[in-house]
Amino acid sequence: MRITNNMLVNNMMNNIGNNLVRMDKYQNQLSTGKKIAVPSDDPVVAARALKLRTDVAEVDQYKRNSKDAQSWMDITESTLANIGDVLQRARELTVQGANGSNTTQDTQKIAEEVKQLRAQLIHLGNTTYAGRYIFSGYKTNTKLIDEATGEYYIDVNNSENIKYEIGIGDDININVPGGDLFSNGGNAAGQTSGVTTGSNVVLAFPVDLSGTTLNVKVDTDTSRTITFPAGSIYNDANALAAGIQSAINGATPSGIEDITVNAVKTGTNYKFVFTSGTKGATAGLSAVAISGGTAAAALGLAAPTQVNGTAGQTGKLIQDMDSVMTALSAGDNLAASNLIATLDTDVNNVLRIRADVGARQNRIDLTSNRLDSDSINFTKLMSDNEDVDMAETIMNLQNEENVYRASLSGGARVIQPNLVDFLR
Amino acid sequence: MREGFFGLNVAVRGLYTAQRGLDVVNYNLNNVNTPGYSRQQAIQVASKPMPLYDGTGMLGTGSDVTGVQRVRDEYLDFKYWSENVSYGEWDTKRTQLADMEATFNEPSDSGFSTIMNDFYSSFQELAKDPSSEAVRALVREKGVTLAKYFNSTATHFEKLQGDLNYNVKTKVEEINSLGTQIQQLNRQIYSAELDGNTANDLRDQRTVLVDKLSKLINIQANEVVTGKLPSGKDDKHFVITISGKAFIDHFQLSKLDIQQRSTKVNNEDIDNLYDVKWADGNTLDVKGGELRGYLDIRDGNDGVNNGILYKGVPYYIRRMNEFVQTFAMSFNEGFYNVKRLAGGSIDSSVPVSKGEGHVDGYALNSTSADTAPADIRFFTMLGTNSQPVDSATFKGKAVTLSEIRDQYSKITAKNFAVGADIMSDVKLISVSDKGGEVGNINILNKLIENRHDPHMFVEGAPEDFMKSLVTTLGIDSQQAIRLSNNQQSIVKQIENRKLSDSGVSIDEEMANLVKFQHAYNASAKMITTMSEVYDTLINKMGVV
Numbered sequence: 001m002r003i004t005n006n007m008l009v010n011n012m013m014n015n016i017g018n019n020l021v022r023m024d025k026y027q028n029q030l031s032t033g034k035k036i037a038v039p040s041d042d043p044v045v046a047a048r049a050l051k052l053r054t055d056v057a058e059v060d061q062y063k064r065n066s067k068d069a070q071s072w073m074d075i076t077e078s079t080l081a082n083i084g085d086v087l088q089r090a091r092e093l094t095v096q097g098a099n100g101s102n103t104t105q106d107t108q109k110i111a112e113e114v115k116q117l118r119a120q121l122i123h124l125g126n127t128t129y130a131g132r133y134i135f136s137g138y139k140t141n142t143k144l145i146d147e148a149t150g151e152y153y154i155d156v157n158n159s160e161n162i163k164y165e166i167g168i169g170d171d172i173n174i175n176v177p178g179g180d181l182f183s184n185g186g187n188a189a190g191q192t193s194g195v196t197t198g199s200n201v202v203l204a205f206p207v208d209l210s211g212t213t214l215n216v217k218v219d220t221d222t223s224r225t226i227t228f229p230a231g232s233i234y235n236d237a238n239a240l241a242a243g244i245q246s247a248i249n250g251a252t253p254s255g256i257e258d259i260t261v262n263a264v265k266t267g268t269n270y271k272f273v274f275t276s277g278t279k280g281a282t283a284g285l286s287a288v289a290i291s292g293g294t295a296a297a298a299l300g301l302a303a304p305t306q307v308n309g310t311a312g313q314t315g316k317l318i319q320d321m322d323s324v325m326t327a328l329s330a331g332d333n334l335a336a337s338n339l340i341a342t343l344d345t346d347v348n349n350v351l352r353i354r355a356d357v358g359a360r361q362n363r364i365d366l367t368s369n370r371l372d373s374d375s376i377n378f379t380k381l382m383s384d385n386e387d388v389d390m391a392e393t394i395m396n397l398q399n400e401e402n403v404y405r406a407s408l409s410g411g412a413r414v415i416q417p418n419l420v421d422f423l424r
Numbered sequence: 425m426r427e428g429f430f431g432l433n434v435a436v437r438g439l440y441t442a443q444r445g446l447d448v449v450n451y452n453l454n455n456v457n458t459p460g461y462s463r464q465q466a467i468q469v470a471s472k473p474m475p476l477y478d479g480t481g482m483l484g485t486g487s488d489v490t491g492v493q494r495v496r497d498e499y500l501d502f503k504y505w506s507e508n509v510s511y512g513e514w515d516t517k518r519t520q521l522a523d524m525e526a527t528f529n530e531p532s533d534s535g536f537s538t539i540m541n542d543f544y545s546s547f548q549e550l551a552k553d554p555s556s557e558a559v560r561a562l563v564r565e566k567g568v569t570l571a572k573y574f575n576s577t578a579t580h581f582e583k584l585q586g587d588l589n590y591n592v593k594t595k596v597e598e599i600n601s602l603g604t605q606i607q608q609l610n611r612q613i614y615s616a617e618l619d620g621n622t623a624n625d626l627r628d629q630r631t632v633l634v635d636k637l638s639k640l641i642n643i644q645a646n647e648v649v650t651g652k653l654p655s656g657k658d659d660k661h662f663v664i665t666i667s668g669k670a671f672i673d674h675f676q677l678s679k680l681d682i683q684q685r686s687t688k689v690n691n692e693d694i695d696n697l698y699d700v701k702w703a704d705g706n707t708l709d710v711k712g713g714e715l716r717g718y719l720d721i722r723d724g725n726d727g728v729n730n731g732i733l734y735k736g737v738p739y740y741i742r743r744m745n746e747f748v749q750t751f752a753m754s755f756n757e758g759f760y761n762v763k764r765l766a767g768g769s770i771d772s773s774v775p776v777s778k779g780e781g782h783v784d785g786y787a788l789n790s791t792s793a794d795t796a797p798a799d800i801r802f803f804t805m806l807g808t809n810s811q812p813v814d815s816a817t818f819k820g821k822a823v824t825l826s827e828i829r830d831q832y833s834k835i836t837a838k839n840f841a842v843g844a845d846i847m848s849d850v851k852l853i854s855v856s857d858k859g860g861e862v863g864n865i866n867i868l869n870k871l872i873e874n875r876h877d878p879h880m881f882v883e884g885a886p887e888d889f890m891k892s893l894v895t896t897l898g899i900d901s902q903q904a905i906r907l908s909n910n911q912q913s914i915v916k917q918i919e920n921r922k923l924s925d926s927g928v929s930i931d932e933e934m935a936n937l938v939k940f941q942h943a944y945n946a947s948a949k950m951i952t953t954m955s956e957v958y959d960t961l962i963n964k965m966g967v968v
Contacts, residue, residue, distance in 0.1 A: 004927030005456065007920055014916060038525045039898025040905060047895045049531040054887055057541035061548050068552050132555070138861035141555055162863055164552060168876055171869070262791055275791065386531065419934035 005418065012411035019404040026397040029388045036386060045385055052382040059375045062166050066368045069164040072174045073361045075129045080354045083124050083181070087317070087350060090117050090324060091343040097328045097336045104331030111328035118321040122147055125182060125315075135178035137188075138162070144178040144188070150322070151312035152178070154190035166367050172360060176353055182315030184349045191312040195276075200269035201300035207240055208233045212295035216248050224251040228295065237263035237270050244272065244299070271300055317346055431954040437486030438947030441468055444489040445940035452928045460632035462494040462926035464624055494624040497925045501631055504918045505638035505645060509712040511911035512639035516717025518908040520588065521901035524740065527580045530894045536573060540887055543570045544875050547868060550855065555788060555862040560850035567802065567842040574748055575806075578741055578837035582694050585737045588722035589697050593682055595640055595715045596700055600679045602637045603664075606630060607677040610662050614674070620655035634664070641666055642712035667709045669702065679703040690725050690738040692745065692836075697722065728766055735900055742768045743893050744837035747886070752803040752840070753832045754880050755871060757781045759825070764882075770833055776825040783815075785854025785867035794859030800852045804843040805835045814844035 028037060039046035096102075097110045125135055125145045132140035137160030146153045156178045163171040179188035209228040217223040226247045234240035245261035260275045295301075314322070320342050327335035448466040455461040466489045473482035529535040546566040550559045609630045616623040634645050644665045651659040661674040671678055682698040689697075700715065702708050710716045724736025731738075746768045753759045758781030763771040787798040800815045807813035822828045845852045855868035874880070881889040 002924050002929070004923055004929040005931075006927050007923045010916075010920065010923065034531075036531070038522070038901070039528075039530060039894055040521070040525060040901035041898075043895045043898035043902060046531055046898050047891055050537045050887070050891045050894065053531065053537050054541055057538075057545065061541075061545045065548060065552065130553070132553070132863065136863070138856070138858070138864035140863035160861075160864070162865070163869065165548065165869070165872065169873075260791070264794070273791070419931040423934060423938065 005415070008415050012407070012415060015407050016404070016411065019400060019407055023397065023400045023404060026393055026400060029393050030390070030397065033388060033390075034386050035388050049382070049386045052378060052385055056375065056378045056382055058168070059371055059378055063368070063371045063375060065164045066166045066364050066371060069166060069172060069174045069364050070361070070368070072129055072134065072164075073357060073364065075127065076134055076174075076176055077354070077357050077361065079124055079127045079134065080176070080181075080350060080357060083121065083317075084347065084350045084354065086117050086121050086124065087343060087347045090114055090321060091340065091347065093117075094324050094328075094336050094340055094343060097324075098333050098340060100333045102331070102333065107328040107331045107333075107336070111325050114321060114325050114328060118150070118318065118325065119147075121317060121321060122150060125178060134175060135181060137175070137177045145182070145315070145318070146191070146312065149312075149314075150318045151314050152182075152188040152190040153312060154188070155192075156188040156190070158185070158187050166364065166371070170367070172364060172367075174360070176357065179315070181350070181353055182317045183313075184316050184345070186316075188315065189313045192310050196274040198272040198274075198300040200266060200271050201298065202268065203237065203240070203270050205237075206233050206235045207298075209240075209243070209295050212298075214244070214247070214295050214299075214301070216251060224253070226251050237265060241272060248274075320346055429954075429958070431957065432951060434484070434486040435947050435950035435954055437471065437488070438950065439944060441487040441489055442940045442944035442947060446937065446944070448492060449933050449936045449940060453930070453933050456928040456930060456933075458628075460628045460635070461928070462496045462624065462628055463928045464492050464494050467491045467493055491622070492624065493622065494628065495926050496627075497922070500918055500922050500925065501634075502645075504635060504915065504922065505643060507911060507914045507918060508635065508638040509642050511908065511915045512714040513712050513717040513720075514904050514908035514911055516714045517721060518901070518904040520584075520717070520721040521897065521904050523584060524581070524737070525897055525901050527577055527584075528894050528897065536890045536894075537887060539566075539570050539573050540875075540890075542566050544872060547872055550853070551865045551868050551872065554855050554865050554868065557788075557850055560788070560853050563853055564842060564846055564850050567846070571803065571840045571842055574744060574837040574840045578744055581737050581741050581744075582838070585694050585697075585722055588718050588737070589694075591718045592698050592700065592715065592722065595718060596680050596682050596698075599637065599640050599715070602633050602640070603672055603677050603679065606633050606637070606662075606664065607672055607675060609633065610672065611675055613662070617657075618653060618655070620653070620657050630662070637664070638713070640713045641710060641715045643671065667711055669706065669708075680708065689723060689731060690728075690742070692725075692738045692741040693723075728768075735896060740893070740897070741837065745835070747881075747889055747893075748803075748837050748840040749832045749835050750880060751886055752801075752835055753829065754874055754877065755781060756801040756803055757783055757825075757828060758870065759829060770829060772826060772830065776829050778825055780857070780867060780870045782854055782867065782871060784857065784870075786856045786859045786861075786864075787854045788851040788856075788862060790854075790856070790859040792858075792860035797857075798852060798854040800845050800854050801843050802846060802853070803835075804841060805839040806841045812841035812844045812847055818843065 029035060036042050036045050093110050093114055097107045122145045126143040127134050133143055135144045136142055136154060137156035139154050142154050144153060144156065158177045158180050160177050161173040162175040163173050165171045179186050182188065209232040210230045212228050214226045215223055216226060228247055232243060234243050241261045241263040245259065248259050262273045264271050264273055320339065324336065324339050327339060445466050448464055452463050469488050469490055471485045471488045473484050475482050530537065543566040546563045550563050553559050609626055613623045613626045613630065616626060637643055646663050647660045648663050649658045650661050653659045663670060663674065664672040681701050681703040683701055684696045685699055700708055700710060710719055720732055720734040721736040723732045723738065724734030725731040725738040725742065726735050727733035746764065758779035759776055763774040765771045782802040783799050784797050786794060787800065790798065801818055804813050804815060804818040818831060819828060820831060822831050856864035857866040858864055876885050878884045880886060883889045883892040
């Protein structure tokens with residue numbers, strides 16, 4: 001084949017160009033530590049890299065979840081231990097009080113201590129973790145038991161299980177519903193508020209209530225007439241509801257300051273819902289009657305439907321404490337003696353729940369261990385898949401560098417001399 | 425008996441021949457680095473011999489240069505043109521696909537999979553503390569990040585399509601400009617060759633232009649013999665055709681033109697894309713070259729509606745739209761198994777199946793008196809002034825499931841957004857399945873389960889879909905790199921063969937230089953010798 005000078009130059013430049021491309025590749029691999037920079041470098045590795053990254057991120061998230069579950073369970077467990085101790089102490093006191101040699105005065109002193117235990121029990125029932133009530137089921141923002149009456153403050157269904165995800169499709173129930181604990185496996189039924197619902201009206205915002213009046217009455221309490229002050233102009237339904245609420249709660253005579261007003265939007269219409277709280281005039285659990293006044297019709301409150309509230313149940317644990325207190329206060333040794341067996345049942349119930357919680361903690365521990373090893377495994381897989389073998393790459397780079405040097409030196413020799421140099 | 429000054433005449437011819445030889449060497453050496461230059465050779469022949477009348481044979485009368493010829497294998501040119509077209513196409517695709525790959529930014533710490541991981545992680549954190557407004561704000565921000573990822577990727581793709589469109593225009597102009605130059609050269613070559621010469625250097629120039637043209641578009645170049653010239657040589661016309669229609673026919677140039685489309689080919693396209701046509705209005709089928717590369721990437725929609733069977737910008741925008749529509753629908757409404765027609769639009773004939781989604785949740789500020797869910801859509805779209813629309817506006821007048829589903833066809837990757845309700849109040853993130861229960865995460869769990877729903881897309885779960893999209897692009901890009909590299913080595917190989925055949929070798933020219941110099945010197949010496957011979961004959965002979 002005929003070789004011309006420009007062929008030599010072209011071929012040399014091509015080869016040196018190819019050398020540089022390969023050196024650049026290894027150089028990139030070394031400086032990023034990754035085999036691939038874009039999917040086209042190796043689509044299979046890229047696809048696996050994406051999957052493994054997700055896997056690692058998920059396992060890390062599950063690890064965080066199981067740690068959080070662990071601390072919630074730890075709080076639950078220690079609270080249950082305390083409740084067990086309280087019940088044990090109550091049982092000891094009952095045994096002591098059941099002794100026929102005690103005088104009524106003696107048993108009344110014991111009853112005083114039981115009273116404190118009861119208060120302690122209610123306090124434990126309202127334990128919080130990071131500001132959330134742990135026995136309140138889904139209503140973690142509300143206490144379980146009303147300290148004043150010992151009644152359940154809210155409904156807690158036994159199916160209200162808070163679940164943390166600690167694996168794909170693997171979730172663990174971390175809470176103990178209050179009813180299960182305080183009512184030996186039953187549901188807790190709390191107080192309900194009196195709810196009054198207005199009827200649907202069309203409102204054109206802004207609504208100006210300045211100077212209008214509203215007659216408000218809670219159950220059989222004295223009716224109050226509220227006059228909205230000048231400048232009561234509201235631009236949206238929520239502001240209007242808040243305005244009505246503050247007007248009602250500020251009414252004189254006081255006593256109904258715990259009413260909540262919400263605006264509910266249905267289609268283009270609005271209706272207002274009035275809910276009485278615990279501070280209502282008659283124990284707070286009664287109907288709110290709102291009617292009359294110049295503003296009533298405009299707000300759809302002319303003839304609102306009233307729903308009466310109800311008092312809450314008392315949990316079995318609290319009931320039993322009450323019974324012990326009653327028996328001991330009356331000095332009734334026999335009744336106290338009969339209650340020992342009841343308290344035993346209660347202790348056993350708490351133990352049952354503790355065993356359950358313990359088993360769940362155990363499961364979280366196991367899962368946690370598995371997640372730790374998963375995390376290591378997935379990270380290793382991810383590294384195997386996309387990280388470069390440094391030794392090999394450095395060797396390859398060195399190799400390429402040698403080739404590059406050789407081709408430069410060879411090229412320099414071959415393109416320089418020609419016949420001109422030798423013709424004199 | 426011999427003629428008078430015969431010897432001197434022969435020697436002079438030798439001088440001339442050697443000089444002409446030196447001229448050609450000189451010219452070759454001058455053009456050693458001229459692109460496309462073919463080395464030339466002086467065609468040297470022995471001149472017509474003279475018969476000797478005494479029957480002793482013929483006597484040579486010297487040498488003649490009958491022409492200067494370029495050394496060129498035209499077969500290699502044809503081969504170069506047919507391979508270069510494919511190199512142009514794949515090299516263009518390689519560059520553009522690399523750009524698209526960079527847009528997806530995978531695998532990296534800021535690509536889709538990381539954003540998706542963060543999005544769901546924020547939901548996991550919310551599951552542990554659903555009443556925390558701080559965590560809710562985090563969820564909203566992660567949702568915004570997800571939406572923005574699609575917005576910016578889609579915007580980048582649209583911009584890319586605009587750039588490609590501009591390139592199409594530039595390439596068409598380049599083709600026309602090359603055509604004009606070739607047409608002019610045709611004129612010059614034809615008139616230069618009328619008297620039987622060969623216009624070596626003009627032909628070289630023309631080949632360089634055709635080489636350039638062959639990288640831009642599929643061409644077929646030929647010299648067609650149409651008759652005889654007065655000089656007796658063939659009357660050759662140079663013809664270049666594109667897809668069967670003449671682009672250049674001898675002195676005639678038929679230009680290409682671009683025309684703005686009145687209607688979009690793909691819904692995803694930007695406005696005013698150019699169609700490439702013949703300037704006389706005929707349609708043009710671009711089958712190769714850089715122009716084809718640009719058109720494939722700009723218009724490739726994977727063959728939907730008889731479109732270009734290549735995965736270009738419209739394909740990726742369409743798939744991303746498909747993703748955000750289905751994902752938003754599943755996340756907001758709990759719709760699943762949504763069937764799609766070829767082309768990505770939702771198949772309305774298949775009834776909707778509905779599970780539980782964000783609309784079935786009760787917001788944090790709900791009360792136990794609430795009997796209906798908040799009906800808030802987490803994801804909606806950007807409306808006027810690029811502000812996200814709220815859930816009610818998005819739902820509009822849609823009542824039935826299928827009407828609601830149809831609303832989702834309005835979402836695109838470019839307008840995907842977190843709804844206005846949630847942007848203004850994080851309490852509206854609805855995760856409870858009952859009013860007033862702040863710790864209830866039954867809806868939230870459904871939302872998290874969605875992530876692993878293998879039936880959401882044909883490709884599987886949401887991440888599988890995006891993974892498959894990125895991998896498809898990776899494979900296409902890899903194919904383009906390979907084909908472009910292969911074609912490049914073929915083209916380089918042919919270039920080398922052309923250089924081997926037609927390139928100037930300095931060594932060879934130097935050897936020729938010496939050769940002709942010696943021949944010149946020898947002829948000059950011959951003249952001296954002849955001069956002495958005549959001196960003897962004329963001045964000395966007979967002088968005693």
